[in-house]
Amino acid sequence: xxxxxxxxxxxxxxxxxxxxxxxxxxxxxxxxxxxxxxxxxxxxxxxxxxxxxxxxxxxxxxxxxxxxxxxxxxxxxxxxxxxxxxxxxxxxxxxxxxxxxxxxxxxxxxxxxxxxxxxxxxxxxxxxxxxxxxxxxxxxxxxxxxxxxxxxxxxxxxxxxxxxxxxxxxxxxxxxxxxxxxxxxxxxxxx
Amino acid sequence: xxxxxxxxxxxxxxxxxxxxxxxxxxxxxxxxxxxxxxxxxxxxxxxxxxxxxxxxxxxxxxxxxxxxxxxxxxxxxxxxxxxxxxxxxxxxxxxxxxxxxxxxxxxxxxxxxxxxxxxxxxxxxxxxxxxxxxxxxxxxxxxxxxxxxxxxxxxxxxxxxxxxxxxxxxxxxxxxxxxxxxxxxxxxxxxxxxxxxxx
Numbered sequence: 001x002x003x004x005x006x007x008x009x010x011x012x013x014x015x016x017x018x019x020x021x022x023x024x025x026x027x028x029x030x031x032x033x034x035x036x037x038x039x040x041x042x043x044x045x046x047x048x049x050x051x052x053x054x055x056x057x058x059x060x061x062x063x064x065x066x067x068x069x070x071x072x073x074x075x076x077x078x079x080x081x082x083x084x085x086x087x088x089x090x091x092x093x094x095x096x097x098x099x100x101x102x103x104x105x106x107x108x109x110x111x112x113x114x115x116x117x118x119x120x121x122x123x124x125x126x127x128x129x130x131x132x133x134x135x136x137x138x139x140x141x142x143x144x145x146x147x148x149x150x151x152x153x154x155x156x157x158x159x160x161x162x163x164x165x166x167x168x169x170x171x172x173x174x175x176x177x178x179x180x181x182x183x184x185x186x187x188x189x190x191x
Numbered sequence: 192x193x194x195x196x197x198x199x200x201x202x203x204x205x206x207x208x209x210x211x212x213x214x215x216x217x218x219x220x221x222x223x224x225x226x227x228x229x230x231x232x233x234x235x236x237x238x239x240x241x242x243x244x245x246x247x248x249x250x251x252x253x254x255x256x257x258x259x260x261x262x263x264x265x266x267x268x269x270x271x272x273x274x275x276x277x278x279x280x281x282x283x284x285x286x287x288x289x290x291x292x293x294x295x296x297x298x299x300x301x302x303x304x305x306x307x308x309x310x311x312x313x314x315x316x317x318x319x320x321x322x323x324x325x326x327x328x329x330x331x332x333x334x335x336x337x338x339x340x341x342x343x344x345x346x347x348x349x350x351x352x353x354x355x356x357x358x359x360x361x362x363x364x365x366x367x368x369x370x371x372x373x374x375x376x377x378x379x380x381x382x383x384x385x386x387x388x389x390x
Contacts, residue, residue: 038294075293
């Protein structure tokens with residue numbers, strides 16, 4: 001039984017008698033308890049944390065979510081919870097073994113690249129312009145707007161130096177594409 | 192029994208036994224047999240209620256799927272309370288049903304039951320007769336709950352008027368328990384209770 005394990009590991013060489021021994025046990029317990037899974041009450045394995053800040057083993061939380069698929073709430077505070085909104089905790093020492101291989105893997109952590117604020121004013125204008133074009137022209141519009149959305153990302157990376165000649169070139173290019181597009185539509189109408 | 196359930200119960204027993212409430216003798220839990228599937232709980236009647244000074248035994252059954260599903264808890268000690276059946280001891284409490292959450296423990300369940308004793312919910316009753324009395328005749332309800340606590344749970348207040356009425360019925364060959372139940376549900380009207388029993 002767990003009670004026995006506890007007393008086995010209690011410090012033997014304390015001289016203060018039972019009281020200090022008890023206190024020491026409690027102190028250590030509290031330290032460990034901060035990282036206990038709120039469901040199995042054991043130290044959290046494959047730890048995940050909810051948006052409301054509560055710690056669980058992933059297998060425990062997964063089983064809880066499976067138990068009541070219609071009404072998913074945090075087992076501690078009953079806040080709304082879902083498997084997409086838990087964050088895995090990656091400590092330094094990984095868990096030695098995972099006996100629950102049948103479970104779906106713990107959800108991935110979400111990583112977003114830091115935003116690049118370099119060339120905002122520029123492609124803000126371009127984007128607006130190309131969008132209105134895209135809506136106007138039916139078959140070509142799809143291509144044009146997709147093409148345009150891909151473009152600023154590349155530009156964002158390159159525009160750190162803010163070479164005016166480069167910007168000029170790109171403006172010329174977009175003009176060119178616009179004319180090509182208009183010609184294409186014209187050709188479509190004629191043909 | 193599932194391993195996680197056994198582990199949880201072991202840890203919870205330790206938690207309950209180290210808790211302040213046990214130190215104050217307000218709650219208690221112990222194992223029944225070796226299996227961890229059944230436990231015996233005990234709660235003290237909360238102060239400033241008709242249950243003050245009484246102690247109530249509870250039967251706690253741990254399901255295979257614990258802690259993902261709630262334990263099944265029932266009053267073994269008879270109690271007069273709108274949310275507990277005066278006949279079977281069945282409890283109407285949301286956290287023991289749909290409001291259960293896996294982070295709740297035996298300790299929090301027992302404390303919730305104690306809180307239920309302190310604040311009855313007659314609008315969501317388990318025992319309709321008790322609930323009606325609680326709403327319509329709160330004074331009689333208070334005295335009856337106090338009398339039941341004295342008769343079954345070691346409560347301190349003795350109500351000689353109620354005792355006498357029970358004795359009258361016992362003289363007619365009615366068992367004490369039936370006499371008490373009938374009189375309680377008839378708001379201690381001896382005539383109505385006699386009618387109810389012999390009709």
